[in-house]
Amino acid sequence: MTHIITKDEYFTALNDERTSAILERTQRQAMDLKHLQDAWILYHLRDASELRILEVGGGHSRALRFVADANEVWNIDDFGSVGTPRADRQVPKIPGVRMVPEALGSFSPELPDGYFDVVVSISVIEHVPFDVYPKFWADHARVMKAGGLALHAVDFYIGDEPDPVAERRADEMFQAWEDSGLVPEEISLDRPIVFRSSFASNPDYGMWVWNAYAPGLTALRSAAQSVSLGAVLRRG
Ligand SMILES: C[S@@+](CC[C@H](N)C(=O)[O-])C[C@H]1O[C@@H](n2cnc3c(N)ncnc32)[C@H](O)[C@@H]1O
Incomplete structure (x- = not known):
């Protein structure tokens, strides 16, 4: 289902031995939203084996590097666009992960047509401008095989009141999927989009830490919850 990741889904992932064993190694011990996003993605991939997996904007591939022993894992990240945590960093060498230092959207010939069984991203889509969609x-x-699967964990800030920015982001994304032949699993997103206590959310401590390196959103973090859309798509 494509919806805001719920506490139920997060707890189910944490209860899964294989998923939680990888989470222990990601060193993001429940500090911020990434922990629940990693959990959601890894739980979906818990039985993945011999698949070709492309991570988009993986940076250091915190979670996906741990499925590279059983699968073929690639990471496309240009390390330069908005949202790069450390813009000056070197392209990392990650054992078992093939790095493509480019942006998805550039039609890199390094990524073959129709090649990947699975495409995933964590905290990337919200950094892609609408005009690049x-x-x-x-x-x-x-780059996806016909029938291939995509899993995207997308950051959203939502609060008590409807927010036109969140509404527009959802609308633009759904339209872009339709335009490009990506079919979402049942979308379950009550409109207007407001926070519900069943949603898994970033701990306040995690948001406070984020204030230090993205201070522009400090006021928003005091008023809203940081949550993640979990998008499940198939290539038609
Ligand atoms: C907030 S970081 C998230 C990094 C990592 N996925 C994580 O969870 O820590 C966003 C990443 O997306 C990358 N990025 C943004 N737009 C991209 C694009 N079109 N193609 C590939 N990577 C992109 C940035 O370079 C950056 O590394």
Whole structure:
């Protein structure tokens, strides 16, 4: 289902031995939203074996590097666009992960057409500008096998009141999927989008830490919850 990741889903992932064993090694011990996003992605991939997996904007591939022993894992990240945690960093060498230092949306010839069984991202889509959507999602569909799966954990800030920014982000994303032939698993997103206590959310401590390196959103973090859309798509 494509919806805001719930506490139920997070707890189910934490109760899963294989998923929690990997989470222990990601060293993000429940500090911020990434922990629940990693859990959601890894739980979906708990039985993955011999699949071709592309991580988009993986940076150091915190979670996905741990499925590289049983699968073929690639990471496309240009390490330069908005949202890069450390813009000056070197392209990392990660055992078992093939790095492509480019942006998805650039139609890199390094990524073959129709090659990947699974495409995933964690905290990336919210950094892709709307005007880049047509290229980004078309390139995404291009590299997937027909029938392939995509899993995206997408950050959202939502609060008590409806927010036109969140509404527009959801609308633009759904439209871009339709335009590029990506079919979401049942979308379950009550509109207007407001926070519900069944949603898994970033601990306040995690948001406070984020204030230090992205201070522009400090006021928003005091008023809203940081949650994640969990998008499950198939290439038609
Ligand atoms: C907030 S970071 C998240 C990094 C990592 N996924 C994580 O969870 O820690 C966003 C990442 O997306 C990358 N990025 C943004 N747009 C991209 C694109 N079009 N193609 C590939 N990577 C992209 C940035 O370079 C950055 O490393």
